[in-house]
Structure formats: structure tokens, C-alpha cells
Amino acid sequence: MSVVTLSQIQFAVTTIYHFFFVPLTLGLAVLVAIMETLYVRTNNEMYKRMTKFWGKLFLINFAMGVVTGIVQEFQFGMNWSEYSRFVGDIFGAPLAIEALLAFFLESTFLGFWIFSWERVSKRLHLAAIWLVAIGSSLSALWILIANSFMQQPVGFAIENGRAVMTSFLALIQNANVWVQFPHVIFSGFTTAAFFVMGISAYHLLRGRTEVFKRSFQIAAVFGSLSILMVILIGHSQAQHMVQTQPMKMAAAEALWETADPASLSIFTIMDQKTGENLVDLRIPNVLSLLSYNRLTGEVRGMKDLQAEFEQKYGAGNYIPSIFVNYWSFRVMVGVGFLMAAIVAYALYNVLRNKSDGKFKFLSLFPFFMILPYLSNSTGWILTEMGRQPWVVYGLLKTEDAFSPNLTPGMVLTSLIGFTLVYGLLLVADVYLLAKYAKAGVETAPQKAKRTTDEEAYWE
Amino acid sequence: MELNVLWFILIAVLYIGYFVLEGFDFGVGILLPFLGRTDLKRRVMINTIGPHWDGNEVWLLTAGGATFAAFPQWYATLFSGFYLPLFLMLIALIVRGVAFEFRGKDDNPRWRALWDWCIFFGSLIPALLWGVAFTNFVKGVPIDANMMYTGGFWNLLNPFALLGGVVSVLAFTLHGAIFLTLKTHDEISTPARKIANQLWVPLMLALLVYTVVLYLTTDVVNRLGWNPGVVPIFTVIAFLVTGWFLRQKRDGWSFVFMAASIALAVITIFRILFPSVLVSSTDLAYSLTIYNSSSSDYTLSVMSTIALIFVPIVLAYQGWTYWVFRKRVKSNPQELHY
Numbered sequence: 001m002s003v004v005t006l007s008q009i010q011f012a013v014t015t016i017y018h019f020f021f022v023p024l025t026l027g028l029a030v031l032v033a034i035m036e037t038l039y040v041r042t043n044n045e046m047y048k049r050m051t052k053f054w055g056k057l058f059l060i061n062f063a064m065g066v067v068t069g070i071v072q073e074f075q076f077g078m079n080w081s082e083y084s085r086f087v088g089d090i091f092g093a094p095l096a097i098e099a100l101l102a103f104f105l106e107s108t109f110l111g112f113w114i115f116s117w118e119r120v121s122k123r124l125h126l127a128a129i130w131l132v133a134i135g136s137s138l139s140a141l142w143i144l145i146a147n148s149f150m151q152q153p154v155g156f157a158i159e160n161g162r163a164v165m166t167s168f169l170a171l172i173q174n175a176n177v178w179v180q181f182p183h184v185i186f187s188g189f190t191t192a193a194f195f196v197m198g199i200s201a202y203h204l205l206r207g208r209t210e211v212f213k214r215s216f217q218i219a220a221v222f223g224s225l226s227i228l229m230v231i232l233i234g235h236s237q238a239q240h241m242v243q244t245q246p247m248k249m250a251a252a253e254a255l256w257e258t259a260d261p262a263s264l265s266i267f268t269i270m271d272q273k274t275g276e277n278l279v280d281l282r283i284p285n286v287l288s289l290l291s292y293n294r295l296t297g298e299v300r301g302m303k304d305l306q307a308e309f310e311q312k313y314g315a316g317n318y319i320p321s322i323f324v325n326y327w328s329f330r331v332m333v334g335v336g337f338l339m340a341a342i343v344a345y346a347l348y349n350v351l352r353n354k355s356d357g358k359f360k361f362l363s364l365f366p367f368f369m370i371l372p373y374l375s376n377s378t379g380w381i382l383t384e385m386g387r388q389p390w391v392v393y394g395l396l397k398t399e400d401a402f403s404p405n406l407t408p409g410m411v412l413t414s415l416i417g418f419t420l421v422y423g424l425l426l427v428a429d430v431y432l433l434a435k436y437a438k439a440g441v442e443t444a445p446q447k448a449k450r451t452t453d454e455e456a457y458w459e
Numbered sequence: 460m461e462l463n464v465l466w467f468i469l470i471a472v473l474y475i476g477y478f479v480l481e482g483f484d485f486g487v488g489i490l491l492p493f494l495g496r497t498d499l500k501r502r503v504m505i506n507t508i509g510p511h512w513d514g515n516e517v518w519l520l521t522a523g524g525a526t527f528a529a530f531p532q533w534y535a536t537l538f539s540g541f542y543l544p545l546f547l548m549l550i551a552l553i554v555r556g557v558a559f560e561f562r563g564k565d566d567n568p569r570w571r572a573l574w575d576w577c578i579f580f581g582s583l584i585p586a587l588l589w590g591v592a593f594t595n596f597v598k599g600v601p602i603d604a605n606m607m608y609t610g611g612f613w614n615l616l617n618p619f620a621l622l623g624g625v626v627s628v629l630a631f632t633l634h635g636a637i638f639l640t641l642k643t644h645d646e647i648s649t650p651a652r653k654i655a656n657q658l659w660v661p662l663m664l665a666l667l668v669y670t671v672v673l674y675l676t677t678d679v680v681n682r683l684g685w686n687p688g689v690v691p692i693f694t695v696i697a698f699l700v701t702g703w704f705l706r707q708k709r710d711g712w713s714f715v716f717m718a719a720s721i722a723l724a725v726i727t728i729f730r731i732l733f734p735s736v737l738v739s740s741t742d743l744a745y746s747l748t749i750y751n752s753s754s755s756d757y758t759l760s761v762m763s764t765i766a767l768i769f770v771p772i773v774l775a776y777q778g779w780t781y782w783v784f785r786k787r788v789k790s791n792p793q794e795l796h797y
Contacts, residue, residue, distance in 0.1 A: 060564070062560075063559070063560035064557065066513060070520065070552055071549050073523045076534075076538075077523075077527065077534045077538025078538045078545060081536065081607075088531020088754060089531060089754040090758070092525075092534065092758075093761065093762055095528065096524035096525045097524075097765055100521055100525075100773065103517040104514065107517050109780075110513065111510035111511060111514055112510060114796055115784060165755060404607060405608050410542055410612075413543065414543070417546060425557055432564050436564070
């Protein structure tokens with residue numbers, strides 16, 4: 001395999017893996033902050049136990065997000081040096097700002113939060129977790145400002161074959177940021193809501209209502225609001241995509257010919273080589289409706305776009321993998337709506353407020369925890385693979401972006417290394433999460449026992 | 460001041476912050492098998508850096524991001540050129556960071572032993588590679604006219620660079636030992652002080668050999684002149700004073716002067732480099748400098764505004780957390796988070 005293919009696989013592996021942990025960090029930081037706020041407001045010790053329980057799971061997950069994030073900061077230069085040279089003038093700035101504004105904030109105050117229980121005032125301790133939550137959301141903002149430039153380049157000029165920043169403000173005001181950022185943030189919130197509901201359900205089924213009934217309630221409310229936002233903003237984002245990256249939408253809908261009104265695919269089996277759909281089940285007018293909020297409107301097909309791009313950018317294949325686009329889009333949206341239904345059902349049962357917190361199908365909630373991970377990953381696969389062959393849309397192709405000094409052997413070495421280490425760490429991470437999730441809440445102070453145990457064991 | 464120069468200084472500052480702070484984290488990690496003979500002692504050691512290691516590591520991320528933003532060509536050439544060593548360092552930093560968080564969360568001794576080794580090697584490898592890397596910066600590496608690194612993996616692990624690695628391992632270990640004298644009670648601080656005293660002499664010798672090799676094999680004389688100026692001389696003085704305070708058992712002052720030695724050493728290296736950032740051993744004319752590798756003036760000025768506002772804020776709150784956690788860590792299992 002070539003350096004560019006191997007580098008792409010490595011980027012996919014490291015980035016998707018990194019994004020297993022990020023959404024939960026984004027959402028759980030806010031949920032834990034809300035729980036601690038309730039504790040400080042009400043002085044109810046139950047909320048303190050709740051904060052500590054979820055806080056511990058938050059920390060296990062956070063550690064994985066942090067360490068896999070280091071790779072993200074460096075791999076542009078490592079594997080994509082030509083890309084880095086081309087966009088460095090623009091892309092480096094949000095990355096540096098992310099580190100300076102967000103990483104310092106979240107990691108410093110998380111360290112503070114972990115170690116300062118009982119050591120500083122309640123309010124100061126609470127402020128720390130809110131700063132962590134703000135820090136992680138800020139980090140998402142800046143990295144998405146960077147990513148948005150790859151999706152929709154703005155505020156730049158080309159000088160000597162490199163992109164040069166002409167307006168920092170334009171970079172921040174990039175319309176793509178303001179659909180992508182809230183979509184990602186609320187997806188993170190939804191992830192955390194499903195995480196908390198799933199683990200709470202496990203305990204409620206075992207009769208542990210203390211802490212977990214309330215946790216489930218908070219998560220169900222939080223999750224309802226979040227998934228609603230995800231879907232509403234997702235809709236705007238799709239409309240934005242029709243305007244700015246029509247090819248991505250055409251591929252995601254297996255739409256070969258430009259159509260007005262355009263139909264939405266229900267089930268399509270496509271043949272990318274011949275440019276035909278073998279099986280094609282579609283609902284008329286709906287794609288136009290989704291694109292423009294009215295029943296008619298032109299949605300451009302892949303063949304037209306290919307011809308236009310050839311004229312504009314020269315010969316080449318400008319159609320991304322239709323199979324990947326089509327199915328990642330469907331999994332993301334399908335799972336999104338499924339989650340909305342589940343959360344609505346959970347909210348309905350929360351409002352009925354049964355004393356033991358149990359209701360029908362509660363035993364399925366631990367399994368539902370996997371759902372947000374599916375839609376988070378497929379969402380990014382669509383975003384990044386749907387942009388191919390471009391790495392920076394309309395400006396730089398992926399095949400011109402890799403590091404020319406690397407050999408396939410070198411990239412294969414690191415690819416295998418990262419995959420192995422990441423795989424092993426995932427085992428350890430899941431083991432710990434499961435252990436602490438099942439263990440439940442620390443009730444009575446278990447000090448005395450631990451001390452003697454530990455000293456007898458170790459000294 | 461020219462913005463290119465300002466950013467060269469800022470990146471130097473970020474590396475100083477990184478090495479002074481993460482330096483003792485590495486040291487504590489390296490000393491873990493030597494000073495932490497029992498699990499409780501290892502826990503105390505890890506807890507001394509517990510609230511800080513993550514924030515300290517952000518200095519590196521910021522240095523990486525700042526290099527990308529201000530000198531994209533430097534970022535691209537360096538990170539693609541030093542690909543495999545950097546890969547090794549990333550793996551090391553990954554397992555080390557996870558180890559801090561994971562090791563204490565299960566009582567199984569084999570689980571803990573596994574993460575202890577991750578902490579040890581995860582600290583040793585980066586500590587070594589940083590010395591290797593900075594020595595290669597000064598020594599020069601093969602770079603062609605297109606700013607592309609043309610050497611291989613083994614070019615980077617040459618004897619002189621490895622000597623640099625020995626110096627950085629010794630320096631960080633010493634720094635970590637001194638940090639432990641400040642942050643622990645007698646059962647750890649006494650042996651830590653002993654180790655610090657034992658490390659001081661070999662480090663002094665290694666530095667001496669390093670300086671001689673530096674003058675003999677590189678053109679540092681041309682770049683620095685026979686009179687190296689105030690900074691390198693103060694580096695040596697600070698290090699001598701460190702040794703003196705160590706013998707006096709004045710731990711606070713030893714720490715201050717060790718931190719100063721590291722900071723001054725980093726300044727010395729950046730001064731030798733200036734205005735280059737990566738020296739080409741193929742042809743000096745191919746070297747990357749702060750001028751041919753930088754971003755546009757516009758990007759630099761935007762970034763300068765942001766950096767000048769936020770770097771002091773970061774310094775203030777990070778410094779404040781060190782103040783909050785200034786007390787020594789007790790060997791009391793209930794008070795240990797990790």
C-alpha cells in the first residue's frame with residue numbers, strides 16, 4: 001500500500017478512536033457539573049455521592065481522551081507535511097489557540113478538581129468543574145473552526161502556492177462552524193445522557209434507587225433537549241451541505257442525475273463503476289423538501305457535479321465512495337431518530353415518576369449506550385470521507401497532502417503500533433468503566449477497612 | 460520587535476515551561492522503581508505530581524500548536540522528519556498518562572505492576588528522546604533544498620545525540636528527585652535527596668563531555684563565539700549552585716536553581732540555533748530559519764495578540780494550583796487519589 005493510503009488508514013484509526021472518548025467528555029463534564037451544582041445548592045449529600053460516582057467514570061474516560069489527543073496535535077506534521085505546509089498559515093492558529101485557551105483550562109482545573117475535594121470551599125470546587133466543562137467545549141469549538149476550513153475554506157488567499165490567512169474573523173464566522181459546532185456539542189451531550197441512563201438503568205433494575213433514580217431523571221431531561229437540538233441543527237447542517245458540498249449530499253443520497261424535485265432514497269444498491277443504481281427505492285420530493293423546506297428545488301446529481309469539477313479543477317475522479325457516504329449517512333440519521341424515540345420514551349416514564357424508577361424495557365437501556373457511539377463515528381466518517389478526494393475542499397487533494405519523505409514501512413510500523421496500543425488500552429478502559437459502573441455508589445465511609453487492607457497487603 | 464523573533468522566543472518559552480514542569484514528572488516516573496519500594500510509596504510519589512502532570516503536558520501541546528501556527532514549515536519538516544522517534548515518544552506519553560489514572564483503580568498487584576512499568580518507560584523514553592532531538596537540532600540533520608528531511612531513523616540516533624539523551628535523562632531524574640524532596644516526608648524525601656546528590660556528579664561530567672563534543676563537532680564556535688555570553692555561563696553557575704544547596708539540604712533553593720539550570724540550558728540551545736530552527740547538515744543554506752519557515756505577518760500578529768493576553772492568564776492559574784497543592788503528600792491512603 002502507498003504512504004498516502006496507509007496514512008489515511010492511520011488517521012481514520014487514531015481519529016475515530018480519539019472520538020470515542022471526546023463526546024462523552026463533552027457531555028459528562030456538563031452533567032457532573034450540573035450534579036455538583038445541585039449539591040452545592042441543596043446541600044443534599046446524595047448529590048455529592050452522585051457527583052463522585054459519575055466523576056470517577058468521567059476521569060477514566062477523560063484520561064483516554066487526553067492521551068489520544070496528543071497524537072492529533074502532531075500527526076498533521078508527521079503524516080501530512082504537505083498539507084501542513086499548505087494550510088499552516090491558517091490551520092495552525094486555531095490548533096494553537098485550542099491548546100492555549102482550552103487544554104490548559106480543562107487539564108489544570110480537572111487536576112485541581114480531583115485533588116481538592118474537602119480542601120477548598122464548595123463553591124470554588126464547583127467552579128473548577130464548570131471550568132473543565134467550558135474548557136472541553138471551547139476545545140471542540142476551536143478544533144471545529146480548524147476542521148471547518150477544510151470543509152469550507154474562507155478568509156484566505158493563495159500566495160506562492162500556499163493558503164494564507166486574510167481574515168481571522170472570517171475563519172471564526174465561517175458558516176460551517178456554526179452548524180457543525182452545535183451539532184457536535186449536542187451529540188456529545190446526548191452521548192453522556194445515554195451513558196448515564198444506561199448505567200443508572202443497570203442499578204435501578206437491582207433496586208438501587210438511591211442516586212440512580214435521580215441520575216436517570218437528570219439524564220433523560222438533558223438527553224431530550226440535546227437530541228432535539230442535534231436533529232434540528234443536523235437538518236440545517238444538511239441544508240448547508242447541499243449548498244457548500246453538493247457532491248457529499250449527492251453521494252449520500254446515491255443521486256446520479258440532477259433532479260427537481262429530488263427524491264429521498266429509502267434503500268439503494270449502487271454500482272459506483274457504472275454509475276447506476278441496481279435497486280432504488282425512493283420517496284419523491286422529500287430530498288427537495290429536506291434541502292429547501294419546500295416540495296421543489298434542484299438537487300444536483302453526481303454526474304453533473306463530476307463534469308463541472310472536471311472543468312473547474314481538471315481531469316480526475318471527484319466522486320467519493322458512494323457506499324461509505326450512503327450508509328454512514330443512513331446509520332447516523334437512523335440511529336439519531338432511534339435515540340430521539342428512546343429518550344422520549346424515557347422522559348415519559350420519568351414524568352410518571354414511579355417510586356422504584358423501573359419501567360418496561362428499562363433492561364434495554366444498558367445496551368442503548370452503544371447507539372451514540374455509532375452515530376458519532378458514522379457522522380465523522382461521512383464528514384471526512386464525503387469530502388474526498390479533497391483534504392481542503394476545492395483547494396488541496398488528499399493525494400497531494402501526505403509526507404513525501406515517509407516510506408510505507410514507516411507508516412505501517414506506526415499504524416500497527418498505534419492500533420495495538422489503542423486496542424489494549426480500550427480493553428483496560430472498558431474493564432475499568434464496567435468495574436466502577438457496576439460497583440455503584442460509595443455509601444458509608446469505607447476508610448478503616450481500606451487502610452488496614454492495604455497496609456497488610458502491601459507493606 | 461519583529462514578529463518572527465517574538466514567536467521564536469515564545470516557542471522557547473513554551474519549551475522552557477514544558478521541560479521545567481514536565482521534567483520533574485519524568486524524573487518522578489523514572490525514580491518510581493528505585494524510590495518506590497512499596498506500593499504505598501509508589502502511590503505517594505505519583506500523587507506528588509497527580510494534580511499537575513496533565514496541565515504540564517499541555518505545555519508540549521501548546522508548543523506543538525504554536526510551531527504549527529507560527530512556523531508551519533518547521534512543524535512539517537520536523538515532525539515528518541523525526542517520524543519514528545516521535546511515534547515512540549507519543550506511545551510513551553500515551554501509556555504513561557493512562558497509567559497515572561488507571562493504576563490505582565484496581566488492587567491486583569499485577570495490574571499495578573504493569574502500569575508502574577508503563578510509567579517508568581513512559582517517562583524514560585521521552586526524557587531520553589528530548590535530549591536526542593535537541594542535540595540533533597543543534598548538530599543539524601540532512602535536509603534538502605525543498606525543506607524535506609532526507610535522512611533515516613538511525614541518523615537521528617547518532618552517538619552525540621544519544622549523549623544528549625543521557626544528559627536530559629540525568630537532568631530530569633535529578634530534577635524529579637529534588638521535587639520529591641520538597642513534596643514528600645522523610646521516608647521518601649531522605650532517599651530522594653541522597654539520589655539527587657549522587658546524580659549531580661555524573662550529570663556535571665556528562666554536561667562537560669557534551670560541551671566539549673559540541674565545540675569539537677559542530678560550528679557552534681562560529682555561531683556563539685569563543686566567549687559564549689552570559690546565558691551559558693549562568694547555566695553552569697546555576698547548576699553549581701544547585702549542587703551546593705543540595706549538600707546544604709536546602710531543598711527549596713535546590714529546586715529553584717535546578718529549574719533555572721534547565722530553563723537557561725533551553726535558552727542556550729535556542730540562542731545557538733537563532734535564527735535557524737532546523738539546521739541542515741546537507742547544506743547550511745537549506746536550513747529552516749524563522750524567516751523562511753514562518754507564517755504570514757498577519758497570522759503572526761493575530762496570534763501574538765492572543766498569546767500576549769492568554770499566556771499570562773495561564774501562568775497565573777497554573778501557578779495558583781501549585782500554591783494550593785504546596786503541602787507535602789502524606790502516606791495516608793485515604794488522602795491519595797491515585
